[in-house]
Amino acid sequence: MEFELPDGTKLPLPDQATGADAAAAIGPGLARAALAVKVDGELRDLSRPLPNSSGPHGPGPQGSGPNGSGPHKLEIITERSGEPALQLIRHDAAHVLAEAVLDLYPGVKISIGPPIDDGFYYDFEFPEGVSISDADLEAIEAKMRQHVAADEPFVREEVTVEQALERFRAEDQPYKVELIEDLVRNADPDHPVDHVSLYTNGKFTDLCRGPHAPSTKRIRAFKLQSVAGAYWRGDANRQMLTRVYGTAFFSAQDLQQHLERIEQARANDHRRLGPQLGLFGFSDTAPGMAFWYPAGAQVFNSLVALSREMGAPRGYSEVKTPQLYDSSLWKISGHWDKYRDNMFVTEAEDRAMALKPMNCPGHCQLYSMRPHSYRDLPVRYSEPGLLHRNEPSGTLHGLLRTRSFVQDDAHIFCTEEQLQDEVAACLEFAFATYAVFGIDVRLELSTRPEQRIGAEALWDHSEAALKSALETHGLDYDLNEGDGAFYGPKIDMHMTDSLGRSWQLGTVQLDYNFPERFKLSYTGADNAEHRQVMIHRALMGSYERFIGILLEHTQGQLPVWLTPVQAIVVPISDRHLDYARQVLARLAESDARAELDDRTESVSRKIRDAELRKVPFMLVVGDREAEQGQVSVRERHAGDVGSLSTDEFAQRLSAMTKNRAAN
RNA sequence: GCCGACGUAGCUCAGCUGGUAGAGCACUUCACUCGUAAUGAAGGGGUCCCCGGUUCGAGUCCGGGCGUCGGCUCCA
Numbered sequence: 126m127e128f129e130l131p132d133g134t135k136l137p138l139p140d141q142a143t144g145a146d147a148a149a150a151i152g153p154g155l156a157r158a159a160l161a162v163k164v165d166g167e168l169r170d171l172s173r174p175l176p177n178s179s180g181p182h183g184p185g186p187q188g189s190g191p192n193g194s195g196p197h198k199l200e201i202i203t204e205r206s207g208e209p210a211l212q213l214i215r216h217d218a219a220h221v222l223a224e225a226v227l228d229l230y231p232g233v234k235i236s237i238g239p240p241i242d243d244g245f246y247y248d249f250e251f252p253e254g255v256s257i258s259d260a261d262l263e264a265i266e267a268k269m270r271q272h273v274a275a276d277e278p279f280v281r282e283e284v285t286v287e288q289a290l291e292r293f294r295a296e297d298q299p300y301k302v303e304l305i306e307d308l309v310r311n312a313d314p315d316h317p318v319d320h321v322s323l324y325t326n327g328k329f330t331d332l333c334r335g336p337h338a339p340s341t342k343r344i345r346a347f348k349l350q351s352v353a354g355a356y357w358r359g360d361a362n363r364q365m366l367t368r369v370y371g372t373a374f375f376s377a378q379d380l381q382q383h384l385e386r387i388e389q390a391r392a393n394d395h396r397r398l399g400p401q402l403g404l405f406g407f408s409d410t411a412p413g414m415a416f417w418y419p420a421g422a423q424v425f426n427s428l429v430a431l432s433r434e435m436g437a438p439r440g441y442s443e444v445k446t447p448q449l450y451d452s453s454l455w456k457i458s459g460h461w462d463k464y465r466d467n468m469f470v471t472e473a474e475d476r477a478m479a480l481k482p483m484n485c486p487g488h489c490q491l492y493s494m495r496p497h498s499y500r501d502l503p504v505r506y507s508e509p510g511l512l513h514r515n516e517p518s519g520t521l522h523g524l525l526r527t528r529s530f531v532q533d534d535a536h537i538f539c540t541e542e543q544l545q546d547e548v549a550a551c552l553e554f555a556f557a558t559y560a561v562f563g564i565d566v567r568l569e570l571s572t573r574p575e576q577r578i579g580a581e582a583l584w585d586h587s588e589a590a591l592k593s594a595l596e597t598h599g600l601d602y603d604l605n606e607g608d609g610a611f612y613g614p615k616i617d618m619h620m621t622d623s624l625g626r627s628w629q630l631g632t633v634q635l636d637y638n639f640p641e642r643f644k645l646s647y648t649g650a651d652n653a654e655h656r657q658v659m660i661h662r663a664l665m666g667s668y669e670r671f672i673g674i675l676l677e678h679t680q681g682q683l684p685v686w687l688t689p690v691q692a693i694v695v696p697i698s699d700r701h702l703d704y705a706r707q708v709l710a711r712l713a714e715s716d717a718r719a720e721l722d723d724r725t726e727s728v729s730r731k732i733r734d735a736e737l738r739k740v741p742f743m744l745v746v747g748d749r750e751a752e753q754g755q756v757s758v759r760e761r762h763a764g765d766v767g768s769l770s771t772d773e774f775a776q777r778l779s780a781m782t783k784n785r786a787a788n
Numbered sequence: 789g790c791c792g793a794c795g796u797a798g799c800u801c802a803g804c805u806g807g808u809a810g811a812g813c814a815c816u817u818c819a820c821u822c823g824u825a826a827u828g829a830a831g832g833g834g835u836c837c838c839c840g841g842u843u844c845g846a847g848u849c850c851g852g853g854c855g856u857c858g859g860c861u862c863c864a
């Protein structure tokens with residue numbers, strides 16, 4: 126058997142050699158450092174024999190790799206291998222966590238415990254009447270440390286399904302039994318599952334595909350972080366389990382750095398920045414609904430203005446539709462049946478009414494109130510519509526998930542022939558919008574959900590249309606099966622927040638159903654009525670969410686054109702107030718948003734306060750500047766950048782605002 | 789909605805096993821008139837989230853509610 130190492134050198138090994146043998150053949154240092162091996166991209170335990178011609182990679186000439194394409198590629202995984210190595214010890218740590226919890230809480234039922242981005246978790250069902258909280262984590266950690274110090278080897282064994290079931294039934298571990306039964310049931314009929322692998326460390330044995338590091342001692346630094354609830358199998362109708370989250374690293378320094386990064390990210394949380402910068406706040410009197418201070422309203426309105434300015438040349442016409450509709454409208458749209466619990470419903474003169482959770486039925490209503498010719502299409506109605514959704518209390522999240530929000534919403538009514546171009550134009554508009562802010566998004570194509578309305582043929586058609594729009598533009602996307610809207614498939618655009626959580630911003634959704642339900646039509650060239658297609662689209666998503674994400678990505682340093690206060694005039698002493706007022710007046714002439722700090726305070730103090738408010742420009746004025754008609758410019762974060770005439774500065778600032786410079 | 793935690797001045801937070809509330813910043817006033825991240829002093833400010841209970845006495849203990857945070861589910 127011959128293997129090829131990452132540097133291209135060949136490594137001959139006897140048949141049945143293990144990963145550990147391979148590492149030892151390369152060098153004793155590597156043998157000690159080795160955690161696992163990667164063979165042709167597959168991670169394996171060091172103790173397992175390496176694949177050979179009769180191995181799982183199937184037929185091929187002796188000593189050659191899969192499909193006869195040359196020797197197997199072999200890489201020894203060590204602490205220096207980065208992410209795969211971390212995943213390995215985090216998975217190890219999850220086993221040790223379960224081991225420790227079983228020690229401390231006899232009778233606990235274990236379910237699953239995978240490594241995840243940045244850490245690991247394990248889900249448990251504690252015995253009746255027992256619950257744990259963050260306060261218990263320390264004791265569990267202490268127990269885990271004992272198992273790590275004991276250097277317990279991870280031992281793999283393959284057993285028959287019957288043996289495994291018998292074992293976990295005897296141990297009264299019903300979740301493991303269910304997992305094995307599902308493995309068997311869901312197996313590919315051509316490759317039935319008759320064996321499963323178990324891993325044992327110390328007295329603890331878990332159903333696990335592996336691989337694992339050689340022993341528990343490789344977990345150098347770990348920490349349990351939080352306790353949370355999680356439904357078994359992610360199903361809200363099933364048992365709520367207790368999830369313990371933790372993370373692990375190869376050194377205490379790495380762990381410390383990771384924890385500090387999280388702490389740092391919290392400082393950029395929009396829920397902290399918003400009130401701190403005087404943008405918005407929340408009150409118990411209106412849970413899930415933001416209150417906007419003047420500075421925040423300024424930012425909000427600037428974004429709405431941007432949408433309008435970009436929409437007009439792209440053929441959008443702004444409309445206004447009511448907030449409150451008779452339930453009959455929601456019955457036509459299907460919202461009454463599917464979302465009534467999440468709508469704010471009221472009553473007027475014995476009529477059931479509901480606040481709009483979406484603009485589309487209103488836009489459909491508006492469209493249908495007049496006849497349309499094929500010559501008018503596409504019709505593109507836009508509306509910064511205020512929506513209310515009674516989101517479950519546990520899902521509210523600052524500006525990112527609210528009960529009241531304004532979408533940069535639009536609906537396009539067009540013919541089948543116009544559809545491709547219109548979807549493409551929506552994507553162009555979206556990317557042009559994101560480019561203003563210099564942000565990147567991740568694309569997702571979501572297909573038909575289980576609960577849906579409309580014929581299968583329409584779904585086939587509309588899914589194909591979105592897919593081809595993405596592919597003809599060469600865009601990368603993730604496929605999200607079953608995650609579409611109840612009326613049609615969609616392309617979603619996602620971004621992450623300061624803690625790496627993903628949020629949907631833009632969306633482009635195809636809809637053959639509402640036109641059907643609202644009986645929307647146009648008169649064709651043949652003088653007959655035709656049904657058209659409808660596109661729902663929002664680009665920023667909601668202005669609330671967009672501002673939240675933008676704050677986190679800019680660390681509160683909004684671009685100059687958008688920031689509420691662009692410049693603050695800082696007179697050195699009270700005798701410079703007159704000149705400072707002249708500067709302010711000059712800035713006001715060119716519509717700059719400027720303020721004067723007229724407090725009787727030191728320059729340092731005024732600078733510090735302006736920096737904390739993240740004002741982009743601080744204009745220091747004293748005797749020198751007054752004499753020469755100048756301002757001494759300090760840029761946020763950068764410090765003093767020299768003096769300019771007041772006119773020159775005002776012009777530059779005005780240009781930055783006009784160009785929406787992405788600084 | 790579900791699991792766990794938390795809720796004290798505008799903000800960040802102290803307040804031990806129950807004895808009637810405190811700091812820093814912010815705010816007000818006075819003095820200082822200052823050249824690029826905190827001048828000093830004095831002062832005002834609290835139904836300790838709400839409602840009930842236990843107790844001679846509750847910010848502290850117990851129950852319920854509301855809100856927030858971390859997850860889960862959901863997200864038209």
